[in-house]
Amino acid sequence: MTSTPVQVRDLKKSYGGFTAVDGISFDIHEGETFALLGPNGAGKSTTIEILEGYRDRSAGEVSVLGVDPQHGGLEWKAQLGIVLQSTGESGNVTVLEQLGHFAGYYPKPRKVAEVIDAVGLGGKEKTRISKLSGGQRRRVDVALGIIGRPKLLFLDEPTTGFDPEARRQFWDLVNQLKAEGTTILLTTHYLDEAATLADRAGVIVGGKLVDIGPIDDIGGHDAKVPLVRWRQDGVVRVERTTEPAALAARLYAEAGGEVPGLEITRPSLEDIYLDLVGNHGGEESEGSAA
């Protein structure tokens, strides 16, 4: 086992004349949770599917658990946990049957009952998957992703369709997997989810990596500078400053008391991400013509 389970160098993928992934490079270190962020169509799923061995690349080098995914065998695949973007589970079997069946594919599976509890499907063991709600089926997807005790777990928009309680429960589960040393590659459009779970992130726009680094450093140092808002003569004023308390104190002294509408906020990861994507011309990102 390598201490850098995922290594990607100058990865490119074209669909006909359309370049969906345009020369991206990144590493994911052992035990780390790495978030791949980007607008719809940026190339995240294409990248993940190449790493999972589902799609061939057009150019570049990729190593996943020391193996080129284009040549990964069953033993390699058994070390991966995969939660695809779309729900695949709609069968006529029960939750217990489905998980029991999949557990049989792996050399050291987790206990089915444990997994059912971990994804919050306790009480639904004997329910047919076709009778579950959309969010509950998504939990089955997550359960199938972790049943084989993967070394590397791919989570492609795992909490889409989850209610807020289920999302929190899922975050607890991911933290538990992290504590066990699982390396995780996550894509999500929920920036609070990325901020909570990820150690590092890469932001893809139009098939190119526009930023990468520890989650708190995304957007660069200046992106985090706090905003001070207040009202003066009925007009909302906004100033960015690294010393918000000093500005607030000055305003207090000038106003001779409480400052109307005073608010100090730090840009959230979502604010920073939206700036970053906007600056790189991405909204509904469309890659580039080759």
Ligand SMILES: Nc1ncnc2c1ncn2[C@@H]1O[C@H](COP(=O)(O)OP(=O)(O)OP(=O)(O)O)[C@@H](O)[C@H]1O
């Ligand atoms: N099989 C395919 N054939 C042709 N074009 C494709 C194919 N799969 C994806 N694309 C295109 O490649 C680009 C990247 O798609 P991809 O699914 O990787 O984006 P994404 O970042 O995962 O988006 P989302 O957030 O919507 O899931 C898109 O413009 C998409 O239309």
